[in-house]
Amino acid sequence: MAEEILRVENLHVSVEDTPILNGMDLTINRGEIHVIMGRNGAGKSTLASVIMGHPAYEITEGSIHYMGTNIDEMSVFERARAGMFLSFQYPAVIPGVQVGTFLKKSVQSVRDEPLKGREFRKELNGAMATLEMQKSVLSRYVNDGFSGGEKKRLEILQMLLLKPTLALLDETDSGLDIDALRIVAKGINSVAPEAGCLIITHYQRLLDHVQPHFVHVMIDGTIVESGGPELALKLEEQGYEWLETAAEA
Amino acid sequence: MSDEAREAVGDYQFGFHDPENATIRFDKGLSEQVVRDISALKDEPEWMTDIRVKAYHHFVERKMPDWGNCGELNNIDFDNVTYFLRSSDATEKDWDDVPDDIKRTFDRLGIPEAEQKWLGGVTAQYESEAVYHSIREDLEAQGVLFLDMDSGLKEHPEIVKEYFGTVIPYSDNKFSALNTAVWSGGSFIYVPKGVHVEMPVQAYFRINAQNMGQFERTLIIADEGSSIHYVEGCTAPTYSTDSLHSAVVELIAMKGAKIRYSTIQNWSANVYNLVTKRGVAHENATVEWVDGNIGSKLTMKYPAVLLKGEGAHAEVISVAYAGAGQHQDAGAKVHHLAPNTTSNILSKSISKNGGRSSYRGMLQVTPKSHGCRSKIVCDALMLDSDSRSDTYPTMEVGNSTADLEHEASVSKVSGDQLFYLMSRGFSEEEAMGLIVNGFFEPFTRELPMEYAVELNKLLELEMEGSIG
Numbered sequence A: 001m002a003e004e005i006l007r008v009e010n011l012h013v014s015v016e017d018t019p020i021l022n023g024m025d026l027t028i029n030r031g032e033i034h035v036i037m038g039r040n041g042a043g044k045s046t047l048a049s050v051i052m053g054h055p056a057y058e059i060t061e062g063s064i065h066y067m068g069t070n071i072d073e074m075s076v077f078e079r080a081r082a083g084m085f086l087s088f089q090y091p092a093v094i095p096g097v098q099v100g101t102f103l104k105k106s107v108q109s110v111r112d113e114p115l116k117g118r119e120f121r122k123e124l125n126g127a128m129a130t131l132e133m134q135k136s137v138l139s140r141y142v143n144d145g146f147s148g149g150e151k152k153r154l155e156i157l158q159m160l161l162l163k164p165t166l167a168l169l170d171e172t173d174s175g176l177d178i179d180a181l182r183i184v185a186k187g188i189n190s191v192a193p194e195a196g197c198l199i200i201t202h203y204q205r206l207l208d209h210v211q212p213h214f215v216h217v218m219i220d221g222t223i224v225e226s227g228g229p230e231l232a233l234k235l236e237e238q239g240y241e242w243l244e245t246a247a248e249a
Numbered sequence B: 001m002s003d004e005a006r007e008a009v010g011d012y013q014f015g016f017h018d019p020e021n022a023t024i025r026f027d028k029g030l031s032e033q034v035v036r037d038i039s040a041l042k043d044e045p046e047w048m049t050d051i052r053v054k055a056y057h058h059f060v061e062r063k064m065p066d067w068g069n070c071g072e073l074n075n076i077d078f079d080n081v082t083y084f085l086r087s088s089d090a091t092e093k094d095w096d097d098v099p100d101d102i103k104r105t106f107d108r109l110g111i112p113e114a115e116q117k118w119l120g121g122v123t124a125q126y127e128s129e130a131v132y133h134s135i136r137e138d139l140e141a142q143g144v145l146f147l148d149m150d151s152g153l154k155e156h157p158e159i160v161k162e163y164f165g166t167v168i169p170y171s172d173n174k175f176s177a178l179n180t181a182v183w184s185g186g187s188f189i190y191v192p193k194g195v196h197v198e199m200p201v202q203a204y205f206r207i208n209a210q211n212m213g214q215f216e217r218t219l220i221i222a223d224e225g226s227s228i229h230y231v232e233g234c235t236a237p238t239y240s241t242d243s244l245h246s247a248v249v250e251l252i253a254m255k256g257a258k259i260r261y262s263t264i265q266n267w268s269a270n271v272y273n274l275v276t277k278r279g280v281a282h283e284n285a286t287v288e289w290v291d292g293n294i295g296s297k298l299t300m301k302y303p304a305v306l307l308k309g310e311g312a313h314a315e316v317i318s319v320a321y322a323g324a325g326q327h328q329d330a331g332a333k334v335h336h337l338a339p340n341t342t343s344n345i346l347s348k349s350i351s352k353n354g355g356r357s358s359y360r361g362m363l364q365v366t367p368k369s370h371g372c373r374s375k376i377v378c379d380a381l382m383l384d385s386d387s388r389s390d391t392y393p394t395m396e397v398g399n400s401t402a403d404l405e406h407e408a409s410v411s412k413v414s415g416d417q418l419f420y421l422m423s424r425g426f427s428e429e430e431a432m433g434l435i436v437n438g439f440f441e442p443f444t445r446e447l448p449m450e451y452a453v454e455l456n457k458l459l460e461l462e463m464e465g466s467i468g
Ligand SMILES: Nc1ncnc2c1ncn2[C@@H]1O[C@H](COP(=O)(O)OP(=O)(O)OP(=O)(O)O)[C@@H](O)[C@H]1O
Pocket: A015, A020, A038, A039, A040, A041, A042, A043, A044, A045, A046, A047, A056, A089
């Protein structure tokens, strides 16, 4: 039987009394890759942030269950420690904090057991090799002066190290060159079989490398259409208009 | 420590002290006689006694500064300060001879460990006088003089007489007058021509007795083409009554020489820290102040550089952390007195829980000094809305060829940064600790490793329990 990782039910979310999500339903089982597509401003990043526990968003109705538990009361870091991970559309810059230090401390906080320096370094080297990253990145400051693609690669590196049970990837493919896209896809595919994956994207091209099980279309804070990989191709060709007229009808 | 004292200071990490074991202790308060007694007890040459007495009278007549935090300054009760206390009779050079209870104190500060490592030399200041002093043999072989100031005066009176008070005369300000009148301890360093001291030279200072004023006096002379890095670190045990610390540090970098003076002061929240630090840089010389201020009730400290010779360079990197009930009034002063001189000032401050940090800066370029360059960057980080940060920059630029840059920023920790870090498993306190350490990093990376680690730990401790 499929193991449920995430269950979003009738989720309504507001920010400062403005509704953004209006009745979202989504269930992700272990080993499944779900893709959400939708126009700018549809509420995709909001969904990812709310699942991760961002305090600015208020759940006005509905619920989020992770591994069978309602996580309404869990703070952001508790969710992270429970195996949830968000690859940010716009990763924050943390000036003065070196990537190496940050990664080690992060992994240490998320994992229960104490981290052995040498083993961690081996693991880190392995993950960096998979992502074809330069060692010099470790002594740079977190996302400080990083190009768009470098930021996304660092997000995926964190995902490989944190080995999440639920991976939320918000436009991780945006701004990547062709090689980087392939490399990032490799990272996603290495984590996906053991996790539940939610990929937010605007482009079908990532899906040439990552095979989704479900594709959902989000308009005005709800899912209006779900299907298989063929839906992404159709969107690429026809855009969202046909769905909007369908929704209005 | 008494319960009352403990209550007053909270869980201060290094808030321990040994029983006072002073062998000679003056009564509280100051008079010409006390000043003469201090000098006599130290068996000083007459010229030093004379300077002390003159400085004493200047101190008495000199008004309190009418700027900065004058309200707090006027709370200092000079009659309630002990001006001299000697805890151990002689200055020791061998660790084995250091009294046991003093050793215990230093053990907790990690000094013996540091000693075993790569130190260029350790002067441990215990109360008013150095009790332990060692110089690595290669330093001695290079002709470097590194003594506590009292011994420096005894063994090299001619050098001390030539330079003492030339950078900071007693009449400079009320507190330099006080220091000159009652100084005790501090370091004396002379680096001969062309000698490069490779390892940083370190000294630890402590305040250990109730109401004990510390008035150390440091004089560093780097002769032509030489270089030295001096490091001073501070942790203070804590008491419920106010404590006054008023040091004077004079640096002289001769032609082509380089002096770097690094400090982290971590005073407990009852200390008044009023320090005058100034260096002179002659032709093509460099003076660098790396200055970290954490704790204290009120700190007023503006490391200064006089760029006297053509091509001289000044560097002042400072950080200040002001927590509840604390005011860090710090900054930098650079005087471009010669052509083609350059300076860099970087000041970073953090205010938390209603703490206040002020940047007070002075940049002067005299009319004859053409081709000068200066860059000043002041960044303030506020951790909550009760805290306060202000800047008081002063510029006197008399030469139109000067190339000056001034940037200032005040920022808050952003919700996006916190969310990002927390999504990576950091609690809110840990996330704050990371952000704060990152903010100070341009300073921390200038420190020897051990100090950097200690500073990061301290800041992380400061962030604990801070989130409401
Ligand atoms: N913290 C916030 N404060 C105010 N408005 C917000 C906030 N977060 C999101 N919104 C608004 O909610 C709507 C959905 O935003 P969201 O970022 O979720 O869109 P998106 O689908 O991710 O868009 P894109 O494809 O451009 O990334 C937008 O109109 C946005 O302006």
